[in-house]
Amino acid sequence: MSTRILELRRDILNQNDETARALRARFRAADVLALNLVSSPGTGKTAFLEKTLRELVERGVPVAALVGDLETDNDARRLAASGAPVRQINTHGRCHLEAAWVESHLDGWSLSDLDYLFVENVGNLVCPSSYDLGEAVRVVLLSVTEGEDKPLKYPGMFNSSDVAVITKWDLAGPCEFDEAAARANIEAVRPGLRVLATSAKTGFGMDEWLAFLAERRRLGPDFLSAAARSSEPM
Amino acid sequence: MSTRILELRRDILNQNDETARALRARFRAADVLALNLVSSPGTGKTAFLEKTLRELVERGVPVAALVGDLETDNDARRLAASGAPVRQINTHGRCHLEAAWVESHLDGWSLSDLDYLFVENVGNLVCPSSYDLGEAVRVVLLSVTEGEDKPLKYPGMFNSSDVAVITKWDLAGPCEFDEAAARANIEAVRPGLRVLATSAKTGFGMDEWLAFLAERRRLGPDFLSAAARSSEPM
Numbered sequence A, B: 001m002s003t004r005i006l007e008l009r010r011d012i013l014n015q016n017d018e019t020a021r022a023l024r025a026r027f028r029a030a031d032v033l034a035l036n037l038v039s040s041p042g043t044g045k046t047a048f049l050e051k052t053l054r055e056l057v058e059r060g061v062p063v064a065a066l067v068g069d070l071e072t073d074n075d076a077r078r079l080a081a082s083g084a085p086v087r088q089i090n091t092h093g094r095c096h097l098e099a100a101w102v103e104s105h106l107d108g109w110s111l112s113d114l115d116y117l118f119v120e121n122v123g124n125l126v127c128p129s130s131y132d133l134g135e136a137v138r139v140v141l142l143s144v145t146e147g148e149d150k151p152l153k154y155p156g157m158f159n160s161s162d163v164a165v166i167t168k169w170d171l172a173g174p175c176e177f178d179e180a181a182a183r184a185n186i187e188a189v190r191p192g193l194r195v196l197a198t199s200a201k202t203g204f205g206m207d208e209w210l211a212f213l214a215e216r217r218r219l220g221p222d223f224l225s226a227a228a229r230s231s232e233p234m
Helices: A003-029 A045-058 A074-080 A099-104 A155-159 A179-189 A206-219 A226-231 B003-029 B045-058 B074-080 B099-104 B155-159 B179-189 B206-219 B226-231
Strands: A033-038 A063-069 A086-090 A116-120 A137-143 A163-167 A194-197 B033-038 B063-069 B086-090 B116-120 B137-143 B163-167 B194-197
Touching: A003 A033, A003 A099, A003 B003, A033 A045, A033 A206, A045 A063, A045 A074, A045 A116, A045 A163, A045 A206, A063 A074, A074 A086, A155 A179, A163 A179, A179 A194, A194 A206, B003 B033, B003 B099, B033 B045, B033 B206, B045 B063, B045 B074, B045 B116, B045 B163, B045 B206, B063 B074, B074 B086, B155 B179, B163 B179, B179 B194, B194 B206
Parallel strands: A033 A116, A033 A137, A063 A086, A063 A116, A137 A163, A163 A194, B033 B116, B033 B137, B063 B086, B063 B116, B137 B163, B163 B194
Antiparallel strands: none
16 A cells, blocks of 8 residues: 555544544443444344344333445444434445544433444444444454354454454254354454354353443443554554 | 545545556456456355366366355365366355455466366355456356346446356246346346347256357457556546
């Protein structure tokens, strides 16, 4: 890449980091746990988030979600059926969410009334890894249908995440999913990363996921996420 | 996006288009059909390409492949087992292939001895759509595990492709894949796009795919691809 491109890219990322830090301070002041869900297209982020929202709403936990896509508001409509407030962010061709778009879509929401704010990123295992959204927890999802090698091929995304969620567990058999290999590959690129296996369809693993969420909320805002660490000014 | 970013992006794309046009002329002079395979991570591009190379090598058809990944040369090693010449392009964090990288990886290959040159792009349904690689045919792959809505959410990729290949057909049952919905969604964003259903595992649909390849080679270089059309200078 030319120097000009590298400089411009650094400017954009610095600007995004600044907005992300302001968002993080705002989430912290409001005592809301913000989570950024990242994965390939088709990993099942929306089904997983839909199940999560339903479970939380059922328990009376106040929760909201933003959902990013290049086009369509299919996902926002689908998620809103959970009863939680949901807003769509359309990127119109852009391959990731940026902190400023998250910020502009929070207007009118009272963050301090929420326990959790989920942000579903654009389906893309590359570009969203560079954009901190002010989240406390970055969640990388990996489906059993995608192949066990994805952590090795997309190390940036796994490296910048705070927990890995394996999705579509109900299909592990038909897909001949090699769990040990997948876990070893995650461990190779991000030693110690917590890994949860789930199925939004059967509900498998959702209790462990909900317990993880409650635990992370209890840990409070001083338990810094990987994204927060990397976007601190040098 | 700021004017500066838009201008820079246009410069990069113009430069890429220029290299792509030179590559296209070179492929045409060598009478080799170049194909650019694009999809999400985990759609099964490598398994599909591996099966394709094996079938062609078995029939004595001269073929070679370039394979793009952020990191690892797993795919090149896997594909080389077919007996075809294969080279890995590592993008080291970049989210797409560019024409210049294709060009620099052709050194020492005699293109005129080849019938087909396959280029497997980085797994990403967004960014690679903007980068013409000089291909005659852009192949977008969509697996039955990803959900039928992907064409609507990633219209840029489907719009710039010349054929859509549905992969992992053997999993259509367990995934409750709705073929009619997927085809309708493809038709909605790219009317008339040819759609083939395949399974690299069972071999289903591979004969139709190989017939498509032979047919496109017979049509010759004047049958312009969507990428060629879009990168012609205004």
